[in-house]
Amino acid sequence: MLKKKYVIVGLGSRSDMFSTAILETYKEQCELAALCDTNQGRMDYWNGIFNSKFNTGPFLTYNANEFDEMISKHKPDIVVVTCIDRVHHKYICRAMELGCDVISEKPMTTNEEHCQEIFDAIKKTGKKLVVTFNYRYSPRNTKIKQLIQNGEIGDVISVHFEWMLNTKHGADYFRRWHRDKNNSGGLIVHKSTHHFDLVNWWLNDTPTEVFGMGRLAFYGLENAKNRGITELYHRCYGNEYAKKDPFALNLKDGGKLENIYLKNEKYDGYIRDYSVFSQGISIEDTMSVLVKYKKKTTLTYSLNAFCPCEGYKVTFNGTKGRIEMDINEAPYVSGSAFDQNNPDFNMTDQEKKNLPEKITLQKLWGKPQEISWKKNDGGHGGGDKRLLDDIFLGAGDDPLKTAAGHLDGAKSILVGIAANKSFATGTLIKIDDLFKL
Ligand SMILES: NC(=O)c1ccc[n+]([C@@H]2O[C@H](COP(=O)([O-])OP(=O)(O)OC[C@H]3O[C@@H](n4cnc5c(N)ncnc54)[C@H](O)[C@@H]3O)[C@@H](O)[C@H]2O)c1
Incomplete structure (x- = not known):
């Protein structure tokens, strides 16, 4: 059987579900070709994990501005988009223009203009987009x-x-x-x-x-002040107030969060543990x-x-x-x-x-x-596992039209x-x- 070739864009937490599926669960049907992110440290981290868990890699890594180069070199069948939402549309559209189908994490994109770009790309290229509604x-x-x-x-x-x-x-x-x-x-x-x-x-x-x-x-600074909270701080890491704040996240956990985020801040300044009562929230x-x-x-x-x-x-x-x-x-x-x-x-x-x-x-x-x-184990009420079967093995008989x-x-x-x-x-x-x- 000819294996389908995948690349992944966006190597944060969520990418784990897809890389594990490609490298382990569906390895007879799939192969991983390369990784793309704005953060070299995160790509290197996953390469280390892939090597120790699956004895594979290292896979070639590409910066976001080398996306086209990655596609032309590896010629993947499918691009998996698991980066931040703001740029989903860029990779969806460009991947299609370069001849690939796409699997994108939700939300497909964040505004109507980018939604239109995606529809135009699909119309122009005839390529397929799966949105992972687990x-x-x-x-x-x-x-x-x-x-x-x-x-x-x-x-x-x-x-x-x-x-x-x-x-x-x-x-x-x-x-x-x-x-x-x-x-x-x-x-x-x-x-x-x-x-x-x-x-x-x-x-x-x-x-x-x-x-x-x-x-x-x-959440937010003003709301906290209005409720009389005085021990306010910017981010959790290294802060004394955070140690008493039940909302604080401990990034220095010696595990996944520390390895994916804290250790790689030097590459892009991505802060994973802002105080939920700090400035800068617009949602x-x-x-x-x-x-x-x-x-x-x-x-x-x-x-x-x-x-x-x-x-x-x-x-x-x-x-x-x-x-x-x-x-x-x-x-x-x-x-x-x-x-x-x-x-x-x-x-x-x-x-x-x-x-x-x-x-x-x-x-x-x-x-x-x-x-x-009948209940299933696993993430999102047992949905993740069934979603992956559909994505990587094909939807088969689908009277409920579950594939999105x-x-x-x-x-x-x-x-x-x-x-x-x-x-x-x-x-x-x-x-x-x-x-x-
Ligand atoms: N279906 C679900 O239930 C579910 C669950 C979690 C996350 N998600 C989705 O997965 C996506 C990723 O979420 P996450 O929690 O892994 O976030 P994350 O912050 O852990 O990872 C995002 C990654 O995108 C990278 N990135 C940022 N800008 C980029 C760019 N311009 N080009 C390429 N890469 C870039 C970051 O460096 C980071 O590695 C989001 O779209 C989110 O909505 C879906």
Whole structure:
């Protein structure tokens, strides 16, 4: 069998899932050819890991401005884009122009202009883009898709969706590049792209109108001062106040965070552990959004990034009944706190497994019925593993249309992009005025 050749752009934390898949899980089908990043130290770190774990490499490394050279030298079939969101579109478009298909992490991009560039590149080159919406693959979310697709609650008239990020995971977006809206589009694009994609997919519908309100209400210097916090500081590393701050991340952990970030600051000045109560945050931590769909379904959605718990609650009201979904999740962030007893950072694997998850179906005039589903281990509710099978082995029979492409990538970010405009203007935004889907 001819192996597919991959290169990876952006060698931070998330790249690990893809490199391990290529070098280990799917090594019969795949080969890794080269690495590209703005930070030489991070590429060297991973080369060391690949060598010790998989006995491979070192792979040739390329600076971001040598991307074209990398492609022309290695001629990969597929470029995996796992760099910061702000530049996803650059690599997606250029890779296609140079003859490659692309797998991109979410969000596909962060604004409508870059979204248009991606669509133009696809039209011009005929190349394929996969956007990695791993949450679709989580068995409980697949169950919801099946229930709705099977007509269990008839036509869905309204959806109410609340997502909670906790003080470990939610805080993490305020410690690094995501805190600058130019880099991430804010959480309403960066994070909510997962959630809006789920709703789009569950409903098999297209969002048309968006109204939203969002603000930075908890994190940030001003909010901390207003709550009377006086022990304020810039970054955690080397700071005495940080050692008492339950929000602080300990980069000097002798492990992954130290090796990926702290030791490589000298190359690009990337700070991974800003205080969440320091200056320079331009994203929201509190967002409420109202969305209308083509088939007239309405969605009320909220995202809060400083909750004591992590998870989501969704209810669907249909012409034949109602579904309620109540999911507690283990926060997805590596690293440790300064206080070894910090409960956010100390969840055992058993505790994670025992987190309550419930789906209830109640038909009109019927009794509530608890729905069961087969659970998977692994990241993002067991979604990561199934996503990787689809990406690296092929989607096969896919009656639920779980595999996502550029249209899905666009539909989900456009809700967030429109919400950002609504936050800024206080008006209702029509998606059609931003982008022709
Ligand atoms: N699907 C998911 O659930 C999930 C989970 C985590 C992260 N992600 C996505 O993965 C991507 C990476 O996130 P991360 O947590 O690994 O971030 P990270 O900060 O750990 O890594 C980002 C990497 O991009 C590199 N980079 C910055 N500018 C670049 C440029 N111009 N060219 C090339 N490389 C550049 C950085 O040096 C760094 O190595 C993001 O888009 C994020 O949304 C998705």
